[in-house]
Amino acid sequence: MIAQLIDFLRNRLQTVTYFFFGGVAAIVIWSLTVDLHHAHTWAEQHIPVFWGLFGLISAMVIIFFSRWFGRGGIKTREDYYDN
Amino acid sequence: MTTSFFHPALVMIIGACVLPFLRDPFKKLFIVVVPVLTFIDVLYLNTQHGVYCVLPFMDWELTFGRVDNYSAVFGFIMALMAIIGSIYGLHVKNVWHHVAAWFYVAGSLGVIYCGDYLVLFLFWEMMAFASTFLIWFNTDKGALAAGFRYILVHTFGGVILLLGFVLRYQATGDLSFVHMDEQATQLYTWLIMAGLMLNAAVPPLHSWLPDAYSKATAAGAVFMCAFTTKTAVYTLVRAFAGFDILIILGVVMAIYGIVYAVMENDIRRLLGWEIVSQVGYMIAGVGIGTALAINGACAHAFAHILYKGLLFMGAGAVIHATGQSKFTNLGGLYRKMPNTLLFMIIGGISVSAFPFFSGFVTKSMIITAGFNEHLYTAAFLLTVVSAGTFLVAGLRLPYLLFFSDNRCSEDTYARAQDPPWNMQAAMLIAALFCLVIGSYLPFLYTMLPNAGVAFHPYNQYHLSETLQILGFTALAFYFFHKKIGPEACINLDLDWFYRRGGQLFLWLAKYPIQWADTAWGAAYRVVGLNSLMTTARFSSWFDWHGIDGVVDGIAYSVRALGRRVAMVLQRGQIQMTIYYTVTFAAVILIAFVWL
Numbered sequence: 001m002i003a004q005l006i007d008f009l010r011n012r013l014q015t016v017t018y019f020f021f022g023g024v025a026a027i028v029i030w031s032l033t034v035d036l037h038h039a040h041t042w043a044e045q046h047i048p049v050f051w052g053l054f055g056l057i058s059a060m061v062i063i064f065f066s067r068w069f070g071r072g073g074i075k076t077r078e079d080y081y082d083n
Numbered sequence: 084m085t086t087s088f089f090h091p092a093l094v095m096i097i098g099a100c101v102l103p104f105l106r107d108p109f110k111k112l113f114i115v116v117v118p119v120l121t122f123i124d125v126l127y128l129n130t131q132h133g134v135y136c137v138l139p140f141m142d143w144e145l146t147f148g149r150v151d152n153y154s155a156v157f158g159f160i161m162a163l164m165a166i167i168g169s170i171y172g173l174h175v176k177n178v179w180h181h182v183a184a185w186f187y188v189a190g191s192l193g194v195i196y197c198g199d200y201l202v203l204f205l206f207w208e209m210m211a212f213a214s215t216f217l218i219w220f221n222t223d224k225g226a227l228a229a230g231f232r233y234i235l236v237h238t239f240g241g242v243i244l245l246l247g248f249v250l251r252y253q254a255t256g257d258l259s260f261v262h263m264d265e266q267a268t269q270l271y272t273w274l275i276m277a278g279l280m281l282n283a284a285v286p287p288l289h290s291w292l293p294d295a296y297s298k299a300t301a302a303g304a305v306f307m308c309a310f311t312t313k314t315a316v317y318t319l320v321r322a323f324a325g326f327d328i329l330i331i332l333g334v335v336m337a338i339y340g341i342v343y344a345v346m347e348n349d350i351r352r353l354l355g356w357e358i359v360s361q362v363g364y365m366i367a368g369v370g371i372g373t374a375l376a377i378n379g380a381c382a383h384a385f386a387h388i389l390y391k392g393l394l395f396m397g398a399g400a401v402i403h404a405t406g407q408s409k410f411t412n413l414g415g416l417y418r419k420m421p422n423t424l425l426f427m428i429i430g431g432i433s434v435s436a437f438p439f440f441s442g443f444v445t446k447s448m449i450i451t452a453g454f455n456e457h458l459y460t461a462a463f464l465l466t467v468v469s470a471g472t473f474l475v476a477g478l479r480l481p482y483l484l485f486f487s488d489n490r491c492s493e494d495t496y497a498r499a500q501d502p503p504w505n506m507q508a509a510m511l512i513a514a515l516f517c518l519v520i521g522s523y524l525p526f527l528y529t530m531l532p533n534a535g536v537a538f539h540p541y542n543q544y545h546l547s548e549t550l551q552i553l554g555f556t557a558l559a560f561y562f563f564h565k566k567i568g569p570e571a572c573i574n575l576d577l578d579w580f581y582r583r584g585g586q587l588f589l590w591l592a593k594y595p596i597q598w599a600d601t602a603w604g605a606a607y608r609v610v611g612l613n614s615l616m617t618t619a620r621f622s623s624w625f626d627w628h629g630i631d632g633v634v635d636g637i638a639y640s641v642r643a644l645g646r647r648v649a650m651v652l653q654r655g656q657i658q659m660t661i662y663y664t665v666t667f668a669a670v671i672l673i674a675f676v677w678l
Contacts (some may be wrong), residue, residue: 020561034544037544038543081583081586
């Protein structure tokens with residue numbers, strides 16, 4: 001059943017992608033209406049979609065830093081410790 | 084001490100001792116019943132707070148049963164995880180695997196209920212040794228060596244801990260396992276902290292974790308991912324709450340773990356790095372040390388054991404079915420292992436703090452506590468890691484295993500299937516708990532140690548904040564997922580020093596030291612042995628002719644003299660004997676008078 005559902009969605013990948021973008025857009029719009037009473041800092045209260053931007057930048061920093069770090073000599077061949 | 088206290092660790096130990104004598108079908112039943120009994124025992128104890136089982140031993144009093152708010156919540160989750168892990172491993176034929184796992188659980192429960200460092204140390208080492216067997220029972224290449232590395236690192240940690248509490252005992256005469264004073268730190272404070280931190284995998288003492296957990300048996304790794312690090316978090320909560328250095332270490336740990344997890348190619352190493360990262364939150368919570376932060380650390384440990392157990396069970400199911408553990412040899416498995424996919428996604432979204440799942444109501448406590456204390460850098464960095472967590476465990480892991488291109492060999496793909504019923508049942512239980520914790524707050528919140536700390540995760544702002552982070556992280560993954568695809572590589576880490584260091588030592592032993600030894604042997608033969616023989620010959624000659632001559636000569640003389648004396652003085656005639664005696668006495672008397 002799960003497999004059929006996934007096959008069904010994969011066959012309509014374009015639509016699924018649009019729904020995903022639609023979902024993100026909905027989150028953005030909702031975030032503009034939310035009461036900022038619980039915000040911890042100035043930035044959260046004054047930058048719209050603060051946490052969205054924060055999440056996007058965080059994820060990109062992690063992706064590109066890891067890539068740079070790995071390429072910088074941390075990644076090595078699998079039999080490195082074998083003798 | 085009351086008679087109503089029966090130590091939960093003892094239930095597991097007795098069970099472990101009886102188990103080898105049982106046969107199926109009783110054995111299988113027993114494997115489930117013993118952890119359930121332990122759990123019931125823990126539930127009973129949680130209503131009976133107090134100090135039990137204080138035994139005198141030499142000059143000390145050993146406390147085995149301290150039941151309070153802290154031990155209650157950790158005892159509960161450890162006993163629950165023992166049930167889940169035992170069900171997951173029900174199909175394992177090797178009875179000693181269960182025995183090792185139960186001794187491991189007993190070690191953890193022993194540490195949780197102990198009241199002094201001697202008992203803590205006893206159970207601490209029991210955990211280390213029992214869990215090593217869960218690695219050694221794996222027959223894969225490299226498991227034996229990984230087990231040795233694991234036990235060596237933990238023995239080192241144990242020795243540091245021992246050193247710390249013995250120094251403390253010498254200085255204060257106190258062995259009790261209680262909170263340390265941050266204002267009066269001594270060398271022993273830091274030694275004890277380092278010993279405990281090694282088990283919590285705090286950098287730079289962390290490399291053993293991904294190394295060992297990726298080499299354990301499928302069922303063994305499920306036990307390992309739950310007990311060692313979280314027991315260490317418990318001990319840190321007890322002894323080092325509010326130590327500022329833990330905030331820094333926790334944040335470093337969270338970031339470090341997630342960076343390595345993004346690069347990782349082995350499923351269980353990735354999850355191991357995720358543990359390092361998630362335990363980082365708990366350590367930071369311990370460091371912040373406020374009532375809310377401590378509640379957060381305990382709650383996050385509780386939730387973490389379940390969702391990480393679930394993820395390790397899913398990974399174990401994949402390895403059990405396919406025999407493969409690398410992303411480069413897997414992929415596209417959703418048609419073959421749909422139930423495993425479902426459970427892993429539940430684990431993934433729980434760790435990523437999706438609303439209504441466990442991570443959402445626990446992780447936010449620690450971050451909120453950070454903001455409340457105005458520790459903005461720490462709180463923001465931990466939020467960065469939240470995005471990374473979703474990226475790794477919620478997106479990268481299921482994507483590479485189940486959805487991306489099929490990189491399996493034909494044989495691997497043909498073998499892939501959902502695991503036996505017992506493994507699925509264990510995953511189902513863990514998944515349900517993830518949902519219950521996230522959706523029904525009183526279940527976990529009423530168990531937390533600091534009662535009366537109000538925390539309401541389900542408010543509009545927090546929901547919006549979480550959804551934004553998750554949504555935009557997914558967006559980043561959508562655009563850049565090819566950048567963090569699988570690569571057939573390993574990643575160098577600080578274990579390089581002891582793995583390469585060990586090899587350097589072997590090389591040194593093999594070449595320079597062996598050469599020196601051979602040269603010394605030759606020199607010894609030529610110079611030493613010859614001179615020794617000459618000396619020995621001289622010594623033998625001297626002994627024979629010199630010493631023996633003197634000794635024998637004296638002996639001969641004494642014997643000859645004695646014979647003469649006897650011939651002259653002891654003729655057997657009484658009148659002659661009296662005559663000589665009296666004459667001798669008279670000579671002595673005259674000499675005495677005149678001289």
